[in-house]
Amino acid sequence: MNDKQNFISKMKGKTIRVFWYFFTKVPKLKTTLFRFYAWRIFEIVPYFKKLIYKFYDKFWYIELLIDNKDFDPSNYQIDKYSLEISRIKFAIHIRQTSLKHLSNIDSNWDFSENLTNIKDTNEYILLENHFLKKLRWKDIDVYSDFVKVLSTNKKVSGCSNEVEFLKYLDSLDEIFQNFDRIDINKDIAKIKVGIDRNGRFLVFDGLFIVSLLKLSDFKTAPVEVINRHPLWIKFSSDFLKFQSVHGELYQPLIHPDLSFESSYTDQRFLIIQENLAINNGTLLDIGANLAYFCHKFEDLGFNCYAVEIRPSNVHYMKKLRDIEGKKFKIINKSIFDLKEKLDFDIVLALNIFHHFLREKELYQNLIAFLGRLKLKTMYFQPHDPSENIMRNAYVNYDNEQFVRFIIKNSCLNKFELINKQSDGRSRPIYKIFK
Ligand SMILES: C[S@@+](CC[C@H](N)C(=O)[O-])C[C@H]1O[C@@H](n2cnc3c(N)ncnc32)[C@H](O)[C@@H]1O
Numbered sequence: 120m121n122d123k124q125n126f127i128s129k130m131k132g133k134t135i136r137v138f139w140y141f142f143t144k145v146p147k148l149k150t151t152l153f154r155f156y157a158w159r160i161f162e163i164v165p166y167f168k169k170l171i172y173k174f175y176d177k178f179w180y181i182e183l184l185i186d187n188k189d190f191d192p193s194n195y196q197i198d199k200y201s202l203e204i205s206r207i208k209f210a211i212h213i214r215q216t217s218l219k220h221l222s223n224i225d226s227n228w229d230f231s232e233n234l235t236n237i238k239d240t241n242e243y244i245l246l247e248n249h250f251l252k253k254l255r256w257k258d259i260d261v262y263s264d265f266v267k268v269l270s271t272n273k274k275v276s277g278c279s280n281e282v283e284f285l286k287y288l289d290s291l292d293e294i295f296q297n298f299d300r301i302d303i304n305k306d307i308a309k310i311k312v313g314i315d316r317n318g319r320f321l322v323f324d325g326l327f328i329v330s331l332l333k334l335s336d337f338k339t340a341p342v343e344v345i346n347r348h349p350l351w352i353k354f355s356s357d358f359l360k361f362q363s364v365h366g367e368l369y370q371p372l373i374h375p376d377l378s379f380e381s382s383y384t385d386q387r388f389l390i391i392q393e394n395l396a397i398n399n400g401t402l403l404d405i406g407a408n409l410a411y412f413c414h415k416f417e418d419l420g421f422n423c424y425a426v427e428i429r430p431s432n433v434h435y436m437k438k439l440r441d442i443e444g445k446k447f448k449i450i451n452k453s454i455f456d457l458k459e460k461l462d463f464d465i466v467l468a469l470n471i472f473h474h475f476l477r478e479k480e481l482y483q484n485l486i487a488f489l490g491r492l493k494l495k496t497m498y499f500q501p502h503d504p505s506e507n508i509m510r511n512a513y514v515n516y517d518n519e520q521f522v523r524f525i526i527k528n529s530c531l532n533k534f535e536l537i538n539k540q541s542d543g544r545s546r547p548i549y550k551i552f553k
Pocket residue numbers: 369370383405406407408409426427428429432452453454455468469470471474
């Protein structure tokens with residue numbers, strides 16, 4: 120970037136910050152305007168709605184320039200939680216004395232340069248040889264490495280000499296032999312972790328415990344996050360800004376460090392999972408939002424496709440997919456423009472089709488789309504017909520009329536109500552099949 124571009128970009132940021140400052144000074148203005156901006160006026164003047172959507176879709180990232188305390192993730196993120204052991208794959212080799220310093224780490228620090236796969240660490244190798252291969256501590260090669268460290272007056276897991284160290288190892292043995300009687304929250308020291316720029320959890324302290332848990336049948340462990348990489352903090356903060364414009368997150372987030380509130384919880388997935396006829400195949404999620412369902416169904420073994428019209432959702436969807444190392448395909452277009460693949464085992468149409476009842480053109484597009492689609496089962500979540508947003512709709516079906524409309528226009532012919540309401544909202548879920 121040259122000086123001129125730098126100056127322009129700084130001025131843009133400054134102008135938005137000043138505007139934002141005054142904006143937040145008037146009580147309620149922010150909330151009212153967001154609501155107004157997001158929904159209300161759209162419903163009243165259809166042409167304006169299209170225009171604003173177009174503008175927002177193109178320039179949505181402007182909201183990321185806003186700098187405000189409201190979007191400080193430290194106000195929302197919690198530092199102590201229970202974490203799936205399988206999420207902890209790397210350790211960072213730092214001695215305990217450096218931990219204090221590390222919790223104030225500067226932004227240039229790159230964790231990845233100091234990482235070791237947990238299974239390659241001496242701690243894991245020592246425990247694996249003892250627990251699984253039944254070797255005595257002193258007969259394991261890497262044991263001497265720990266003794267060497269102790270002989271230089273450095274501590275190992277809080278132990279200052281070999282006698283203390285052996286005692287500590289025996290206490291781990293005790294836990295390993297009696298793991299079914301262990302209260303993981305009380306009997307095991309908290310593991311201290313950091314989060315790198317890509318959302319990966321890294322062990323800062325407690326490598327022996329993590330190794331022990333990986334070698335036994337524990338699935339989760341209490342951890343304390345003592346450091347977050349600045350780029351991870353930025354990502355979390357951008358997420359909060361994005362969330363604020365949309366009112367509230369619609370779907371829960373998969374990553375444990377992004378525990379922001381959402382309208383829906385895991386309930387819908389669990390209900391659908393209980394009513395699945397197959398355990399793998401292809402799945403299309405229409406209006407995927409942040410692709411929560413693709414994450415969950417990929418875990419079950421499905422080959423998933425997320426179709427989502429809004430570039431802002433797609434931006435975060437991609438990031439969240441990559442953070443979790445998922446493979447599902449993301450298609451950023453209207454479902455009506457989907458040409459490449461129209462043959463699926465399962466289709467999710469959750470809280471989406473009623474949007475197409477609001478205008479004649481969309482209604483006709485929906486009929487044509489249902490006619491083109493080849494599928495075996497659809498999980499369908501309709502709206503509540505008494506909701507305000509449907510007041511001026513072109514058509515407004517009640518739940519069963521809507522299901523019959525889908526059957527009439529698609530290759531499906533049976534249905535079953537699998538749930539009356541979830542997350543306190545009176546929007547049922549139907550399974551529609553052949
Ligand atoms: C109310 S949300 C429902 C999200 C998700 N299906 C769920 O129930 O958790 C509707 C989503 O559909 C997207 N959407 C709206 N019209 C669409 C279209 N024509 N094609 C694809 N996605 C669309 C919206 O951007 C939004 O993310």
